[in-house]
Every structure is written in structure tokens, then in C-alpha cells.
Amino acid sequence: MEKIERSDLLLVIDVQNDFCPGGALPVPDGGAVVPVINRVIGLFPAAGATQDWHPAGHFSFASSHPGKKPFETIPWHGQEQVLWPDHCLQGSAGADLHPELEARPLRFLLRKGTRRDVDSYSGFLENDHRTSTGLKGLLQELGVRRIFVAGLATDYCVRATVLDGLEAGFRVAVLVDACRGVDVPAGSVKKALEEMRSLGALLLETRDLSAG
Numbered sequence: 001m002e003k004i005e006r007s008d009l010l011l012v013i014d015v016q017n018d019f020c021p022g023g024a025l026p027v028p029d030g031g032a033v034v035p036v037i038n039r040v041i042g043l044f045p046a047a048g049a050t051q052d053w054h055p056a057g058h059f060s061f062a063s064s065h066p067g068k069k070p071f072e073t074i075p076w077h078g079q080e081q082v083l084w085p086d087h088c089l090q091g092s093a094g095a096d097l098h099p100e101l102e103a104r105p106l107r108f109l110l111r112k113g114t115r116r117d118v119d120s121y122s123g124f125l126e127n128d129h130r131t132s133t134g135l136k137g138l139l140q141e142l143g144v145r146r147i148f149v150a151g152l153a154t155d156y157c158v159r160a161t162v163l164d165g166l167e168a169g170f171r172v173a174v175l176v177d178a179c180r181g182v183d184v185p186a187g188s189v190k191k192a193l194e195e196m197r198s199l200g201a202l203l204l205e206t207r208d209l210s211a212g
């Protein structure tokens with residue numbers, strides 16, 4: 001059992017229509033995280049969420065690269081950038097939080113991926129690994145010491161947020177049953193879970209949580 005403390009925060013990653021079945025970039029079984037998150041959000045003294053929020057013509061869209069198809073990759077500053085279908089366009093219905101997500105307890109909604117030329121998987125840093133979103137300072141100001149991460153997608157935005165959260169000095173737990181992954185390339189969900197654990201994240205199931 002993991003007892004929830006006063007300095008804990010639930011961080012809900014990208015539970016948006018486009019990442020759920022019927023959306024532009026559906027994560028397999030992505031909507032299944034909604035009832036799981038709804039069941040536990042009230043246990044936490046604080047909760048916040050991230051929202052993928054791209055301008056039209058965003059560099060991560062395959063459609064911005066003539067001849068490229070979704071899920072192909074291109075080199076980008078020594079990294080590999082996956083090209084995605086157009087998704088989470090600023091102000092679109094696809095970018096909205098899932099309508100059944102219990103959003104009332106969310107203290108903040110942090111938008112990321114807002115600059116056309118840089119993608120941002122992590123809630124903390126853009127993919128250049130330098131540009132801050134401000135989340136670290138926000139959590140520090142709120143007195144947060146431990147983050148419980150839930151949402152989409154395990155192998156992209158959840159993974160990147162967890163790794164940067166550890167790097168920023170927070171303790172981090174992943175609520176595994178409250179996350180789903182893209183699994184492109186195949187095996188990347190399993191790999192991401194192992195990587196998060198090996199770098200210091202605690203992997204938990206929501207049934208292991210107990211109210212503080």
C-alpha cells in the first residue's frame with residue numbers, strides 16, 4: 001500500500017480526445033484511463049494536467065514534411081523525431097480533455113508543444129531538453145514533493161514527464177493501470193516502463209493507493 005501524503009500531486013498527462021479511440025492519434029484503449037483516473041483523483045490533495053496543444057503546421061506532423069507518412073521518423077538535432085498524424089490542434093475538439101474526465105479538481109492545465117518548431121513530450125521540458133515549460137517551478141511553489149503520473153501515452157509523454165520529473169528532483173510514481181501507450185515501435189511500452197523503473201520511478205497500480 002502507498003499512503004498519499006500532503007505534498008503529493010496527481011499529474012494527468014494528455015487525456016485528450018485525439019489520443020482516445022475516434023481521435024486523430026488514438027492510443028490503443030486510451031479511453032480506459034478515464035474511469036481509473038476518476039476513481040482516484042479525489043484521493044489526492046492536488047491534481048494538475050498537461051494538454052498537448054499544437055499550432056497548425058507543427059513540425060511533428062507528417063503533413064508538414066512532403067513525402068513523409070505518419071509514424072516515419074526524421075533526424076532532429078541528433079535525436080529521432082517520430083512524425084505523427086495532425087493532432088491536438090489548438091482550439092480543436094480533438095485537443096479538448098476527454099469529456100468524461102473528472103476535471104473539476106485540476107488546479108492547473110499546462111499546455112505544451114505550442115511552438116511550431118519544437119515538439120514537447122515532457123510536461124517539464126520541450127524536446128530540446130532545455131526549454132522549460134515552467135512546471136518545475138509551479139510544483140515547487142505548490143510544495144509538491146512527489147508526483148503520481150497517469151494518462152497518455154506511456155511510451156511518449158508519460159515516459160518523458162517521468163524522466164524529467166526525476167531529473168528535477170521530485171519523487172515520481174507511475175500509476176501503471178491509469179496509463180496506456182502507443183507501442184510504436186512495438187515493445188516501446190515495456191521498454192519505457194523498465195526505463196522509468198530503473199531510473200528511480202516507483203511503478204504502482206491504483207489499487208495500491210490508500211488515502212492519506
Ligand code: VGL
Binds near residue numbers: 014019121154156158
Ligand atoms: C503524444 C505523440 C505526439 C503523447 C503527444 O501525449 O504521448 N504522443 N504528441
Ligand code: ZN
Binds near residue numbers: 052
Ligand atoms: Zn503532440
